[in-house]
Amino acid sequence: MSYTKSSISTASVITDFKEITKMGLSLSVVFSSVAGYFLGAETISITTLLLLAIGGYFMVGASNAYNQIIERDLDALMDRTKNRPIPAGRMSVNTAFVIATTFTILGLITLYVINPKTAMYGAISIFLYTSVYTPLKTKTSLSVFVGALPGAIPFMLGWVAARNSFGIEAGTLFAIQFFWQFPHFWSIGWFLHEDYKKGGFHMLPTGKPDKGTAVQIIMYSVWTIIVSIIPVFGYTGDLKLSIVGAMLVFILGMVMLVYAFRLFKARSIKAAKQLMLSSVFYITLLQIIYVADKFLR
Numbered sequence: 001m002s003y004t005k006s007s008i009s010t011a012s013v014i015t016d017f018k019e020i021t022k023m024g025l026s027l028s029v030v031f032s033s034v035a036g037y038f039l040g041a042e043t044i045s046i047t048t049l050l051l052l053a054i055g056g057y058f059m060v061g062a063s064n065a066y067n068q069i070i071e072r073d074l075d076a077l078m079d080r081t082k083n084r085p086i087p088a089g090r091m092s093v094n095t096a097f098v099i100a101t102t103f104t105i106l107g108l109i110t111l112y113v114i115n116p117k118t119a120m121y122g123a124i125s126i127f128l129y130t131s132v133y134t135p136l137k138t139k140t141s142l143s144v145f146v147g148a149l150p151g152a153i154p155f156m157l158g159w160v161a162a163r164n165s166f167g168i169e170a171g172t173l174f175a176i177q178f179f180w181q182f183p184h185f186w187s188i189g190w191f192l193h194e195d196y197k198k199g200g201f202h203m204l205p206t207g208k209p210d211k212g213t214a215v216q217i218i219m220y221s222v223w224t225i226i227v228s229i230i231p232v233f234g235y236t237g238d239l240k241l242s243i244v245g246a247m248l249v250f251i252l253g254m255v256m257l258v259y260a261f262r263l264f265k266a267r268s269i270k271a272a273k274q275l276m277l278s279s280v281f282y283i284t285l286l287q288i289i290y291v292a293d294k295f296l297r
Helices: 005-020 023-040 046-070 093-114 116-136 143-163 168-191 193-199 211-233 243-266 269-296
Strands: none
Touching: 005 046, 005 093, 023 046, 023 143, 023 168, 023 269, 046 093, 046 116, 046 143, 093 116, 116 143, 143 168, 168 193, 168 211, 168 243, 168 269, 211 243, 211 269, 243 269
16 A cells, blocks of 8 residues: 555645644543533533533643643653654744644633633643643642642533532532542653653652652542542532442542552662553443443433
8 A cells, every 4th residue: 555745745734733722631531521511410411511521622632732832851861751743853842832722712712612611620720730830840849739630620621511510519529630630640750750850840749759759649549548438428518429339439449549659669760650540440430330320220
């Protein structure tokens, strides 16, 4: 099979577009928003669901593009990012800026059609991610705390899209994804520590992959489990969880906690990667369990 120069060029443009917007990450965020919508919706609106998915992708894609513009010189120093479109020279800063700005405008408009509160939280997410979290990454490990704020918005954004209000329910969804991000991102910061050092990023709470960092990972894993099963006790308004659902979430949490303890014991790159994967499975399956529990309860 032969390939023309045009087809190769088109494929390269599509690949670069996917990379500048971090398509995989953006789709996972959309998944969280959709899960939150299903939890909050009293009747499912396909139109609202599509607007939320499209608007959510625009907003996350914009944040990622702005991030890569700001960090382009640092990305060129790290092995995992040096082949991104901007540092590799395949995309200009101006082109990336046009994509980011267009996505921001389209995202805000799309989410505003759902309701103004959804658009407001989307705008807050972009602002915190690009204007606060991104610059702080080279200055302090507290950047992870700041980054966890916009990172926790998608799950609760779906609820706000469904109910047009922020209450204990949306707050609980926010808290679940907020606490979850610490074991998740610290495990990534652990096995990419040497690469992050090349870019001058401070991603671990103690500044290095040591026992202190492992202890904090365990602590936040525990908090994640506790917050995740709170709805079973009936204190979170319309956000409910059955005993069976809570047990499944608890078991998932214990699996993640086991990997956190393994990291504490081994303090190795392999253990950090295993914890990262277990955290991804945790948040994905938790959201599926929450939604299934609502409709099967």
